[in-house]
Amino acid sequence: QGQIWQQAWPEYNPKALRLNQVILAVQVNGKLRGQITVKADISEAEAIKIAxxxxxxxxxxxxxxxxxxxxxAGKLINFVA
Known part of the structure; x- marks a missing residue:
């Protein structure tokens, strides 16, 4: 244990920084109409279908x-009607 100044620095873990899910804003004609939570690696077609x-x-x-x-990707979908 020892003193704090004797402790090792934390190890870098890239998996801890990766997001599994993202929240996409869904707009219709530029106005926010909803939000959806999807996997971070979702395809455009799947995201549009869910929206x-x-x-x-x-x-x-x-x-x-x-x-x-x-x-x-990872931010928003806007439907222009």
Whole structure:
């Protein structure tokens, strides 16, 4: 044990810094309509599918045609209708 100044520095562990899940903001026409929690390595297609299934987002997309989808990995999805 000894004194604090005799202790070794902590070891670097890259696995401890890696996130398993991320929270994506979901926007419709630039306005925040919901958030989804997904795996950090999710594909764009899977993330969009989950976002469209979100009840808050689907309510704002009802009856609208999606003209463009903007996906920023690990940050947000924006549906332009």
């Amino acid at each position: 469209q299934a979100n009840i808050d987002v689907s309510r704002h997309l009802a009856g609208k045609t999606i003209k463009r989808t903007i996906y920023v």
